[in-house]
Amino acid sequence: MLDLLIDGLSNGLQLALIAVGMTVVHGIAGVLNLAHGESVVVATVTAAVLLSLGAPLPVALILGLCSSLLVGLAVWAVSSYVSGVGERMRGVLGLVMTLGLALTIHGSLVYLFPTAHYSLVVGPLQVEIMGLVVRFSSLLALALSAVTIAALHLLLTATQFGRSVRASFQNRELAESLGVDVGRIALLTVLMASLFAGLSGLIRGLTVPVEPSRGMELTVLSLVVSVAGGMRNVAGTVLAGIAIGLVNSLLAYLMGTYLTYLAILLAAALLLRAVGAGD
Amino acid sequence: MRSQSLQALVLAFSSALGAAAVLTDSVYLLRLYTVYAFHTSLGLAVTLLFGVGNQVVICFGAIAGTSAYVAALTQVHAGLSPSVAVPLGLLSGTGLGVALIRLASSWDLRGIRVGILTILASLAFEAVILGNRSVTFGEVGLPVDDPLQSAGLSPIASLRTYAVLGLVLTASASLLLHRVRGGRFWLLLTAAGQDPDLLKANAISPARYMELAAAAASFLAASSGLLYAFSTGYISPSTFTLAESDIPAYLIAAMGGLGSPLGALLGGVVLLALKELTRAVGAASVAVYGLALLLVFSARSRTLRRG
Numbered sequence: 250m251l252d253l254l255i256d257g258l259s260n261g262l263q264l265a266l267i268a269v270g271m272t273v274v275h276g277i278a279g280v281l282n283l284a285h286g287e288s289v290v291v292a293t294v295t296a297a298v299l300l301s302l303g304a305p306l307p308v309a310l311i312l313g314l315c316s317s318l319l320v321g322l323a324v325w326a327v328s329s330y331v332s333g334v335g336e337r338m339r340g341v342l343g344l345v346m347t348l349g350l351a352l353t354i355h356g357s358l359v360y361l362f363p364t365a366h367y368s369l370v371v372g373p374l375q376v377e378i379m380g381l382v383v384r385f386s387s388l389l390a391l392a393l394s395a396v397t398i399a400a401l402h403l404l405l406t407a408t409q410f411g412r413s414v415r416a417s418f419q420n421r422e423l424a425e426s427l428g429v430d431v432g433r434i435a436l437l438t439v440l441m442a443s444l445f446a447g448l449s450g451l452i453r454g455l456t457v458p459v460e461p462s463r464g465m466e467l468t469v470l471s472l473v474v475s476v477a478g479g480m481r482n483v484a485g486t487v488l489a490g491i492a493i494g495l496v497n498s499l500l501a502y503l504m505g506t507y508l509t510y511l512a513i514l515l516a517a518a519l520l521l522r523a524v525g526a527g528d
Numbered sequence: 529m530r531s532q533s534l535q536a537l538v539l540a541f542s543s544a545l546g547a548a549a550v551l552t553d554s555v556y557l558l559r560l561y562t563v564y565a566f567h568t569s570l571g572l573a574v575t576l577l578f579g580v581g582n583q584v585v586i587c588f589g590a591i592a593g594t595s596a597y598v599a600a601l602t603q604v605h606a607g608l609s610p611s612v613a614v615p616l617g618l619l620s621g622t623g624l625g626v627a628l629i630r631l632a633s634s635w636d637l638r639g640i641r642v643g644i645l646t647i648l649a650s651l652a653f654e655a656v657i658l659g660n661r662s663v664t665f666g667e668v669g670l671p672v673d674d675p676l677q678s679a680g681l682s683p684i685a686s687l688r689t690y691a692v693l694g695l696v697l698t699a700s701a702s703l704l705l706h707r708v709r710g711g712r713f714w715l716l717l718t719a720a721g722q723d724p725d726l727l728k729a730n731a732i733s734p735a736r737y738m739e740l741a742a743a744a745a746s747f748l749a750a751s752s753g754l755l756y757a758f759s760t761g762y763i764s765p766s767t768f769t770l771a772e773s774d775i776p777a778y779l780i781a782a783m784g785g786l787g788s789p790l791g792a793l794l795g796g797v798v799l800l801a802l803k804e805l806t807r808a809v810g811a812a813s814v815a816v817y818g819l820a821l822l823l824v825f826s827a828r829s830r831t832l833r834r835g
Contacts, residue, residue, distance in 0.1 A: 281640050327822075331829045340640045341584050342829045345778060348586075349821030352771055356815025363811070465770075469651060472644065507659030514652045521645055522635045 251381045253498055255391050256456065261494020262394035265487040266449040267467060268474035269401060270442025272486045275475070276418040278328040278435045280343030284351040285324075285446055286467030287358075288317040292447030293459040294358060297369060314447045321443025323350055325436055351464060358461035369454035390455045397448050398487065404441070405483065414438055418481070470497075473517040538706075538790050542699035549691040558687045560800065562759040565694025566592070567803075568796030569752030570773055571780025572701050572789060573745035578778070579787035580714060581741050582721025584643035587628065589773025590653035591746050592753025595621025596763050597657065597664065599754055600672045605663065610675035618750050624649070625746025626739055633735035638724070650770055657765040669764030672757045690759035694752065698793065701748050705789035717741050771814045775821055776803070782824040 271285045296313030300306065327350060331342045374385035405411040416424040417431045417438075425431050453459060474493050478486030493513070500509040549561050570588045577583045599617030602608040608616070628649055632642045657664045664670055676686035708714050719727050720734035727734040757763045766772060780799050784791030802820065806813035 281644075330826060334829050338829075341582075341643070342825055344584065344640050344643050346822055346825050346829075348770075348775070349818045349825065352775060352818025353815050353822065354818075355771075356812045356818060360809060360812030360815065469647070476644065505659075507655050510655045511652060511659065514648045514655065518645060518648050521637065521641060521648075 251378070251383055252387060253502055254495070255383060255387045257495040257498030258491065259387060259391040259394050259452075259456065259494070260498060261491035262391070262398050263449040263453050263490075264470055264474050264494050265490025266394065266397055266401065267446050268471040268478065268486045268490050269483055270446050271468075271471050272475045272478065272480065272483060273414065273418060274324070274328075274439050274442045276481050277414065277421070277431070277438050278325075278332075278343075279339055280324070280328040280331065280347060281340065281472075282324050282439075282442075283344060283347040283468055283472075284320060284354060284464075285442070285471060286464040286469075287351050287354040288320040288443040288446035289450035289453065289467050290358065290459060290461060290464040291320055291354065292317040292450040293369070293454040294362060294461055296451055297454065297459075298362070300369070310451055313451055314444060317443045317447025317450065318440055320350075320354065321440045324443070325439045328435070328439065351468065355462065355464050358464075362461045368458040369451065384456075386455045390452050393452045393455075394449075397445065397452070401445055402487075410434075410437065415483075418483075470513070473513055473520075476517055477520045538699065538702060538793060541793065542695055546692055546695050546699075549688060549695060552688075553684060555684065555687065558684070558691045559759075560804075561691035562687070562694050562756060563803070564796055564800050565691070565698050566752045566756040567773075567776050567780060567799055568698045568793060569694075569701065569748050570777035571784065571792045571795055571799070572698065572705065573749045574774075574777045574781040575784065575787060575789055575792045576705060576717075576741050576745045579781050579785075580721065581717045581738055583629065583632075583738065583742075584640060585625075585628070585646045585742075585745070586643055586770060586774050586778075587625075587646040587650040587653070588745070588749045588777055589768040589770065590650040591621045591625045591749040592756070592773060593653055593657070593763070593765065593768030594624050594753075595750035596672070596753040596757035596768075597670070600670050600757060600763060601663065603673050604670065610673070610678075614675075614754060617754055618747065621750025621753060622743060622746040625742050625749065629738055629742035630735070633738060647770070650774065654765050654769060664765075667764060667766065669762050671762055672760070674758050674761055676758070687759055690755050694755050694759075697748070697751055697755065698796070702789045702793050709789065713737070713740070771817065775814075775817045779817065779820055779824060782821075782828060786828065 267285060267289060271282055274285075275281050292313040295316040296309040299309035299312055304312075324347060327346045328343060331339045331346065334342055375382050376385050376388065377383075403411075405414060413424070413429045413434045416427070416429055417434050421431055450459065470493070474490045475486055477489035477493060497509060497513065500512060504512070545561065545564075549558060552558065570592065573588050574585070577585045595617040597617075598620040599610075599613045602613045602616055603610065628646055632638075632645055637645060658666050674686055676689055677683060681689065716727070716732065717737045717740075720737045724734035753768070756767070776799050780792055780795035782795070783798050784793070784795035802816065803813070806816045809816075
C-alpha cells in the first residue's frame with residue numbers, strides 16, 4: 250500500500266510537471282500542444298537507447314533532454330507559423346498541426362523501435378521504512394519529482410524570466426506595453442515546457458518501462474490535468490496533477506486500468522464543463 | 529455554369545469508378561473501393577462540420593466504429609437479424625455524434641474545447657472496446673456476419689455490392705452537399721460556426737443548425753462504418769482510432785479545400801494513393817499521415833494569414 254501511495258504521488262508530480270508545460274504554452278503561445286507527450290517519450294527512448302549502446306549515464310540523460318528540446322523547437326515552429334492567423338482559427342490550426350507533429354514523432358518512434366519497452370530502472374533494490382518495504386526506484390523517482398517541481402516553482406516565482414512568463418501569461422498586451430519581449434518569452438517557455446516534460450520522462454523511466462507508443466496517452470493525461478487545474482492556472486495544475494496521480498494509482502489498483510482510464514476521461518469531460526465556456 | 533460542370537465531372541468520375549467496380553473481379557480493387565468510400569465519407573463529414581461549421585470534431589472514427597460494433601455485437605451476441613441490427617447501429621452512431629454536439633452546445637463549448645471533448649469521446653470508445661475483451665475480442669477483432677452472403681450472394685458479388693453502395697453513398701452525399709452550398713442552411717451553418725452570438729442576437733438558434741449538420745455528418749460516418757464492417761467481414765478497434773480514421777478524414781477535407789464537398793472526393797483519391805504507397809512501412813504510415821497533416825494545414829494557415 251505504501252508503494253502504491255509513493256508511486257501515486259510520484260506519478261502525480263510527474264504529471265504535474267508535464268501538464269504545467271502544456272498549460273503555460275497554451276497560455277502564452279496560444280497553442281494547445283498535442284505533441285507534448287512525445288517530448289516525454291522521446292527523452293526516455295533516446296536516453297535508454299544510448300545507455301544500451303554503452304554511452305555513459307550523464308551523456309545519455311543530457312542527450313535525452315536535448316531530444317525533447319528538439320520536439321519543443323518543432324512546436325515553437327508550429328506556433329510561430331499559426332501566430333499570424335486570427336485568434337480563434339489559430340487555436341484550431343495549432344491543435345490540428347501539433348496533432349500532426351505528434352503522429353509524425355509517434356510513427357517514427359514505432360517504426361524505429363517497434364517492440365521496445367524502454368526503462369532506466371536502477372535495479373530491484375528495496376529499502377525498509379518503518380517496517381514497510383518500498384522499492385528504491387519509487388523513492389528516488391518521488392524525490393527527484395519533488396525536487397524538479399520545486400525547481401520549476403522557483404523558476405516561475407523567483408526569477409526575472411518567471412515574472413516575465415507570468416506577466417505574459419496573465420495579460421500579453423500589458424506585458425508587451427511594459428517592455429517584455431513576449432515573442433522571446435514564448436520561445437523560452439515552449440523550450441522550458443519540453444525540457445521539464447523530458448525530465449519527467451527520465452524520472453518516469455526509473456519506475457515504469459516507457460513504450461514509444463505511449464506519447465498520446467501521456468498527452469491526454471496531461472490535458473486532463475490541465476483542464477482539471479483550470480487550463481490557465483499553474484498552481485491549480487500542480488494540485489490537479491498530484492490529485493489525479495494519486496486517484497489514478499488507487500483506482501487502477503481497485504478497479505483495473507481500463508475502468509480507471511474511462512473514469513478519468515469522463516471526469517475530464519465533466520471538468521471541461523466546470524472550467525467554463527468559450528474557445 | 530462552373531457549378532454544373534463540376535457536378536458533371538463528379539458524376540462522370542463516380543460513374544467511372546462505379547462501372548469499374550461492377551465490371552471487375554479483382555478482390556484487391558473492390559477492397560480499395562470500399563476503403564476509398566469509408567475514408568471519403570468521413571472526409572465529407574469533416575468537410576461539413578469543420579470546413580463549414582467550424583467545429584473541431586475529432587471522433588468520426590469512433591462514430592463509425594460505434595455503428596459497426598453495435599450492429600455486429602447485436603448480431604453475434606443477441607442474435608438479432610440484420611434488418612434490426614443495421615438500423616440499430618446507424619441510430620447509435622448518429623446518436624453519438626448528435627449527443628456530443630448537443631452537449632458541446634449546452635455547455636457553450638467552442639473551438640478547441642469541442643476538439644478536446646470529442647478526442648475524449650474517441651479515446652473512451654477505444655477504452656470501452658479494449659476493456660470488454662470477453663464481448664468485443666479486444667485488439668483481435670470481431671467477426672461480422674455478412675447479410676448479403678447469408679442471403680445467398682457469392683463473396684465476390686457481396687463485396688462488389690458493398691463497393692458500389694459505398695461509391696453511391698459518397699457521390700450522392702457529395703452532390704447533395706454541393707447543391708445546398710451557398711443556400712440558407714449552408715450560410716447559417718457557417719455563421720453558427722463563426723459567430724454564434726450574432727445568430728442568437730437575430731433570434732436564430734445556432735445549436736439547431738449545428739445539430740442538423742452533426743446529424744447529417746454522423747449518419748454519413750455511421751453508414752460508412754457499417755459498409756466497411758460488412759465488406760471486410762471483420763472489425764477491430766485499430767480501424768477506428770484517431771490515427772487511422774480521423775487524421776485521414778482531416779487530410780481528405782483539407783486536400784479537398786476545406787468546405788468543398790466535391791474537392792473531398794478528389795482528396796479521397798490522394799489519400800488512397802498515400803495509403804497504398806505507405807503500406808510497406810506498416811505502423812510508420814502514421815508518421816506519413818502526420819507529416820501530410822502538418823504540410824496541408826501549413827498551406828491552409830498561409831492562406832488564412834494572407835486573407
